[in-house]
Structures are given as structure tokens and as C-alpha cells.
Amino acid sequence: MPEDLIxxxxxxxxxxxxxxLFGGRFVSETLMPLILELERQYExxxxxxxxxxxxxxxxxxxxxRPSPLYFAERLTKRCGGAKIYLKRxxxxxxxxxxxxxxxxxxxxxxxxxxxxxxxxxxAGQHGxxxxxxxxxFGLKCVVYMGAHDVERQKPNVFRMKLLGAEVIPVxxxxxxxxxxxxxALRDWVTNVRDTFYxxxxxxxxxxxxxxxxxxxxxxxxxxxxxMQEAEGRLPDTIxxxxxxxxxxxGLFYPFLNDNDVRIIGVEAGGKGVNDRMExxxxxxxxxxxxxxxxxxxxxxxADGQILEGHSISxxxxxxxxxxxxxxxxxxxxxxxxxxxxxxxxxxxxxxCEEEGIIPALEPSHALAHVLKIAPELPADHIICMNMCGRGxxxxxxxxxxxxxDIAGD
Amino acid sequence: xTRIDRKFAELAEAKRKAFVAYVMAxxxxxxxxxxxxxxxxxxxxxxxxxxxxxxxxxxDGPTIQLAGQxxxxxxxxxRKTLDMARAFRETDQTTPxxxxxxxxxxxxxxxxxxxxxxREAGIDxxxxxxxxxxxxxxxxxPAQAAGLNFIRLATPTTDDARLPAxxxxxxxxxxxxxxxxxxxxAAPQASDVAPEVSRIKAATELPVIVGFGIRTPESARAIAGxxxxxxxxxxxxxxxxxxxxxxxxxxxxxxxxxxxHAA
Ligand SMILES: Cc1ncc(COP(=O)(O)O)c(C=O)c1O
Numbered sequence: 001m002p003e004d005l006i007x008x009x010x011x012x013x014x015x016x017x018x019x020x021l022f023g024g025r026f027v028s029e030t031l032m033p034l035i036l037e038l039e040r041q042y043e044x045x046x047x048x049x050x051x052x053x054x055x056x057x058x059x060x061x062x063x064x065r066p067s068p069l070y071f072a073e074r075l076t077k078r079c080g081g082a083k084i085y086l087k088r089x090x091x092x093x094x095x096x097x098x099x100x101x102x103x104x105x106x107x108x109x110x111x112x113x114x115x116x117x118x119x120x121x122x123a124g125q126h127g128x129x130x131x132x133x134x135x136x137f138g139l140k141c142v143v144y145m146g147a148h149d150v151e152r153q154k155p156n157v158f159r160m161k162l163l164g165a166e167v168i169p170v171x172x173x174x175x176x177x178x179x180x181x182x183x184a185l186r187d188w189v190t191n192v193r194d195t196f197y198x199x200x201x202x203x204x205x206x207x208x209x210x211x212x213x214x215x216x217x218x219x220x221x222x223x224x225x226x227m228q229e230a231e232g233r234l235p236d237t238i239x240x241x242x243x244x245x246x247x248x249x250g251l252f253y254p255f256l257n258d259n260d261v262r263i264i265g266v267e268a269g270g271k272g273v274n275d276r277m278e279x280x281x282x283x284x285x286x287x288x289x290x291x292x293x294x295x296x297x298x299x300x301x302a303d304g305q306i307l308e309g310h311s312i313s314x315x316x317x318x319x320x321x322x323x324x325x326x327x328x329x330x331x332x333x334x335x336x337x338x339x340x341x342x343x344x345x346x347x348x349x350x351x352c353e354e355e356g357i358i359p360a361l362e363p364s365h366a367l368a369h370v371l372k373i374a375p376e377l378p379a380d381h382i383i384c385m386n387m388c389g390r391g392x393x394x395x396x397x398x399x400x401x402x403x404x405d406i407a408g409d
Numbered sequence: 410x411t412r413i414d415r416k417f418a419e420l421a422e423a424k425r426k427a428f429v430a431y432v433m434a435x436x437x438x439x440x441x442x443x444x445x446x447x448x449x450x451x452x453x454x455x456x457x458x459x460x461x462x463x464x465x466x467x468x469d470g471p472t473i474q475l476a477g478q479x480x481x482x483x484x485x486x487x488r489k490t491l492d493m494a495r496a497f498r499e500t501d502q503t504t505p506x507x508x509x510x511x512x513x514x515x516x517x518x519x520x521x522x523x524x525x526x527x528r529e530a531g532i533d534x535x536x537x538x539x540x541x542x543x544x545x546x547x548x549x550x551p552a553q554a555a556g557l558n559f560i561r562l563a564t565p566t567t568d569d570a571r572l573p574a575x576x577x578x579x580x581x582x583x584x585x586x587x588x589x590x591x592x593x594x595a596a597p598q599a600s601d602v603a604p605e606v607s608r609i610k611a612a613t614e615l616p617v618i619v620g621f622g623i624r625t626p627e628s629a630r631a632i633a634g635x636x637x638x639x640x641x642x643x644x645x646x647x648x649x650x651x652x653x654x655x656x657x658x659x660x661x662x663x664x665x666x667x668x669x670h671a672a
Contacts, residue, residue, distance in 0.1 A: 016543065026512060026539040028468045030564040030589055033571060172474055178465065185467045190590040192566055290513045290539065291465060303486040304517025306464045 009256035009333055012324060017206020020330065022323035025205045027293045030189045039207040041112050058103050063093045069226035074354040079374035082381035087223045089388045096389035097219060097247040098200060099129040104215035106133045109196035116140045116195045120184040122149055122177035123315030124156025125389055126200030131165035141165040144184045147175035149314045156393050174308050177318050181292055201244025202322030205293030209322050216250025223384055224254050231382060237262040240386040241366040243315045245322035247388035252334060265325060266366045268311035269338030280309035281338040282321040283329050296326040312341035312397065313361035343368040345401055360389030412505040412533045413558050413581040416455055417616045427638025428453055428669035429618055430662055433460035433476035434493050435485025436649055443493050444655050450504045452659045453666025461490050461510030468538045470593030472643040475650060487514045491530040498531035507534040507560060520548055524555040534558030534581045542574045549578050562586050563609055572612050582616040583609060593643035596622040599631035606636045626668030633672035641665050
């Protein structure tokens with residue numbers, strides 16, 4: 001799109017919650033007044049200094065922000081091309097970027113007088129973050145998690161229980177993240193007065209995609225300043241993995257108007273972007289549709305029925321993607337690629353061995369793409385990748401994939 | 410005037426309450442489902458709500474979720490649901506059919522093409538759960554322009570400030586969801602619902618039909634007594650889940666319809 005037609009990529013969404021064609025408020029009438037009220041409250045909080053002061057205080061003293069920007073020297077040497085920096089959001093309390101957003105939503109929920117918090121979770125990281133902040137504030141917490149994910153992310157299920165949350169295994173549909181989101185919405189429709197729905201990614205009806213992005217944008221804001229300090233300039237390329245797209249939107253958003261910064265989102269390619277849909281690459285392999293309150297790219301069949309997809313990483317196993325990514329994709333401001341299970345597993349191991357960092361399987365997808373492109377780029381090219389989670393939760397999955405027995409019982 | 414408008418005018422004339430039955434198209438399979446809907450008018454059903462199966466029915470409880478899954482597994486598609494309505498119209502020109510479901514399968518087919526097909530198949534109205542008034546430009550306005558009724562849900566969270574927006578662009582009838590919750594949840598008390606129905610009736614000329622949670626002839630009668638009619642869905646769908654033969658299900662429906670009509 002020519003420069004003079006659009007001066008800023010940061011003005012969305014419009015008053016109807018649209019990013020171009022995408023986004024919106026596709027919810028039942030029961031929920032409509034609730035999301036309008038949430039929007040009013042969020043618009044108010046957003047311009048309230050005391051709201052952000054409380055956020056920053058908790059980000060600093062409870063979450064451990066700012067997260068470091070780290071020059072990955074051995075990865076850089078190994079690739080023999082671009083300079084690779086990692087934004088270390090895996091060092092946050094609870095081990096992922098998810099808590100950045102949860103903190104914002106829970107502070108808002110408290111201001112709204114809500115006493116019961118519900119959340120959906122896939123990998124369990126958003127569930128753990130929500131359970132953690134609820135414990136800190138003494139709020140009741142109910143987490144919906146697909147029965148299949150309860151199986152593959154057992155350590156996080158136990159963490160949530162220790163933190164006092166009730167974890168409800170979801171068996172509807174095929175028991176993955178999208179079904180957990182359906183059941184969370186069903187809970188919200190039923191418990192409209194006291195309950196706040198804390199969504200874990202930049203999806204759902206307006207205002208969630210914008211609100212979650214604004215809470216995660218701290219990642220990109222810090223990265224900009226830290227990169228200026230380290231290199232005296234902005235990075236050439238920024239890269240993040242995408243499930244629903246929150247860690248990626250958080251990194252990307254503050255850079256959207258820096259037209260020289262190349263932006264790459266990495267979707268889960270599963271077993272390969274094929275007709276059998278054994279992947280979760282909504283942009284590479286899906287079509288626009290309406291699900292969970294917004295219009296976006298979705299994995300769906302010829303009849304408009306939603307498909308489940310597949311990824312080794314529970315956190316990327318979602319058939320949709322945040323509407324702002326769908327828009328950035330269509331206008332060409334960001335590129336989106338897919339990385340397979342096998343490539344992500346290999347990158348996971350490289351990161352452990354070269355940098356002493358056990359990454360989550362989700363950012364291992366982003367890293368795999370970094371390892372692909374860095375060798376081809378010149379030595380003065382700077383890549384900044386969001387290391388959005390640590391891999392403690394994934395060691396069982398990885399052990400199984402590598403045929404390594406760690407059951408220990 | 411659609412078949413829905415004509416039906417409600419007739420009912421008003423006869424001072425009768427409406428009985429509306431919901432079934433999922435294609436559950437448990439196409440042929441059984443068609444046999445069932447063909448029998449509904451004879452069992453006293455005034456308006457048929459024909460569910461369109463969807464993988465992610467976020468406003469529905471387990472009974473209707475499972476019905477949708479059964480239908481999809483048996484190969485039901487939006488096209489087959491339209492075929493079913495067309496087949497029904499071969500023998501019944503008067504009973505209104507309202508298609509009820511979620512937006513994505515329609516959006517996927519293309520709104521204009523869907524509306525053309527729906528009219529041609531003899532569909533009279535649409536209830537699309539995930540299209541609130543804020544999204545009227547998507548389907549509501551084109552549907553009305555194509556001569557179909559667009560029936561909106563009003564709920565306990567629809568306050569007085571919001572009610573006019575919900576009623577605006579609504580046609581056919583208003584469906585009052587009597588509880589905050591999903592389909593198949595606990596039964597409402599008629600005494601709790603009555604003031605809400607009066608509130609809505611004060612704001613519209615349209616008939617107000619109440620649903621969610623009704624499963625016995627007694628509660629169909631009580632609810633129909635304080636509104637213009639009652640809807641039963643999950644309780645009928647449950648009969649299909651239990652594998653009952655069609656004549657038995659129709660007997661069950663007749664009991665509910667008699668309840669509503671006795672009000
Ligand atoms: C570590 C980590 N990264 C990424 C994701 C994917 O979410 P998003 O795309 O919203 O960042 C998850 C989700 O659970 C996660 O746990």
C-alpha cells in the first residue's frame with residue numbers, strides 16, 4: 001500500500017472493532033452488553049495514569065520486567081550471518097509472556113468489581129498466569145482446558161491446582177483449545193454478573209484483540225529501547241511465533257510504523273501445510289470466516305465447519321489467528337510463514353545446546369525460522385526474536401518425540 | 410407478508426398461543442430428520458426452527474452440541490439442510506420454517522447466494538445467534554431485503570437502553586431467551602419471566618416467544634400463558650439422542666404442543 005494512503009498502521013481497530021475486514025463483535029445477545037461494558041471500562045482505564053502506574057509497579061516487582069534483550073552469540077556464530085538477539089520474555093514470572101496481559105485484565109476486573117475469573121488455556125501457560133494473578137489477589141479462578149491438552153501438559157495442570165484454580169477438562173468437540181474457548185464463553189453467558197472472562201490471546205470479540213495487544217505491547221516497547229541502547233538503531237527483522245498471536249502482536253505493534261523493519265510471524269506448520277490440515281497455519285492454509293466473536297482466517301472445510309488442526313505445541317494449536325494479524329497479512333505489512341513440528345524440535349535442541357536456554361516449543365518455531373534465514377543474511381543485519389516462553393512444560397513432549405524415557409516411576 | 414407473519418396473524422385471530430419446536434437438521438441422519446420435521450405440523454407445531462449444525466455452537470448446551478456432532482458425522486451440510494427444507498415444502502406450503510444457527514457456514518457459502526437458496530427452498534426466517542444488532546450489515550439487512558424475517562434474541566442482559574437497538578430491524582417475532590445461559594439449562598419460572606415479557610411487549614408490536622429450558626407440557630403451558638408462545642428444543646433433541654422412533658418423538662411433541670395450546 002502506498003505510503004501516502006496510509007500514514008499509520010497503529011490506528012486500528014475502528015469503533016466497530018474492525019481491522020479492515022477483520023475483527024468485529026460476533027457474539028450472542030447475552031454477551032453483547034458485557035463486551036460493551038468491558039470496552040467502556042477499558043477505554044477509561046487506558047487513559048488513566050493510575051491504571052498504568054499499578055501495571056508497571058506489578059510488572060516490575062511481581063513479573064520481573066523489563067525482560068532482558070540478549071545477544072545470542074553462539075547462535076549467531078553457528079548461523080554465520082545475521083546478528084541474533086532474543087527478547088527474553090521466558091524469564092517472566094510463570095515462564096511466558098502470558099502474564100503481561102493477565103496482569104492488565106485482572107487489574108481491570110478488580111476495578112469492575114468482578115470476583116470470579118474464567119480463562120481458557122491450551123499449553124496451560126495462560127491458565128497458570130491467570131491462576132497465579134488470581135491467587136495474588138484472592139480471586140476465584142476457573143480454567144477451561146481441552147481434555148487432550150490436560151493430558152499433554154500435566155505439569156501445568158498441577159501448577160494451576162496448586163495455585164488454587166479449578167481446572168475443568170473440556171471434552172466437547174475434540175477437546176483442544178478452541179473447545180476450551182467455547183466452554184469458557186458458555187460459562188460467561190451463564191454467569192454474567194460476577195464473572196470476568198480473561199482471554200489469553202489477541203482473539204475474541206472487540207475489545208479483546210486491541211486490549212490484549214495493548215497489554216502485550218510492553219514487549220515491543222522495551223525491545224525498541226533496548227535495541228537502541230545495544231546497537232544504536234532498530235532491528236532489521238523482528239520475528240515471533242503465532243498461536244492466537246499475542247506475543248507476536250506485542251512485539252510487532254510498536255514497530256508497525258517503522259517501515260524499514262521487516263516483520264515475520266511464524267505459524268505452526270505441524271506435519272506440513274497440506275490438504276489434510278495437519279497444521280495450525282491459519283494464514284498459510286485457511287480462509288476468512290467467523291469464530292469466537294471475530295472474523296479472521298480460519299482452518300475450515302468446504303461447508304464452513306471449523307477444523308482442529310495439529311501442532312506438536314499445544315500453545316499454537318488454534319484454528320484461528322488474531323484479526324489484526326489477518327489484516328497485517330492482507331495489506332502486506334507483515335509476512336507469515338509456517339514451521340513444521342520437526343523443524344521446531346530441531347531448533348529446540350539447538351537452543352538448549354548453543355545458548356543454555358530451554359525454550360518452549362512455541363518460540364522454537366520462531367527460532368527455527370531464524371535459523372533458516374540468518375545464514376543468508378549479512379553480518380550487519382539484526383534480527384530480534386521473541387523468546388516468549390521457557391520449555392519446562394514441554395520436556396515430556398520433547399522426550400517422547402525423541403524416544404527418551406523420563407517417566408521415572 | 411411471510412408465512413411467519415401469516416401464522417401469527419392466524420393464531421392471534423384464534424386467540425391461540427404458538428408452539429415452536431426446534432430440531433437439528435440431519436440428526437441423527439438426513440432421512441430420519443426429514444421424516445421427523447414432516448410430522449411436526451401434525452403434532453401441533455406452529456413454527457419449525459431448523460437447526461443448522463456447526464462445529465462450535467458457543468451458545469448451546471451439551472444436548473444440542475451433540476446433536477450437531479451427530480448430524481455432521483452423518484454428512485449434513487448447509488446445502489443438505491436447504492434440500493431438507495425444499496423436500497418439506499413439497500407437502501407443506503404453510504408451516505413457517507426458521508433456520509437457526511451460527512454465521513460461519515452462511516458466510517462461507519456467501520450471503521447473497523445463501524439468501525437466494527434459502528428463499529427458493531421455502532425458508533421464512535433466520536435466527537443467527539452470533540449476529541447481534543452491531544453486525545446488522547452482515548446478514549440482517551440483506552435478509553430483510555430478500556424478504557426473509559430476521560428474528561432476534563432478547564435476553565435478561567438486554568436492558569432498557571439497549572432494547573430499541575435489538576428490536577430495530579427485527580421482524581417475524583422476538584425470541585426472548587428466558588435465562589442467562591446456554592440451551593438446555595435450568596427451566597425458568599413463569600413468574601420471573603412475565604415482567605420481562607411485558608417490558609418487551611411494551612416496546613414492540615411483534616409477537617414475543619419465550620424459550621430456553623422448557624421441557625414439560627406443564628412448563629410449556631405456564632410460559633406460553635405469559636407470552637405469545639413457547640419454544641422447546643433440547644427436550645425434543647434429547648428424544649432423538651435416546652434413539653426413540655419418530656412416531657414416539659412426535660407423541661412427545663404433541664404433548665408439549667397441547668400444553669402450550671392449553672394456555
Ligand atoms: C510460550 C507460549 N508462546 C506462545 C503461545 C501462543 O500464544 P500467542 O500466539 O497468543 O502468543 C503460547 C500459548 O499458550 C505459549 O504458552
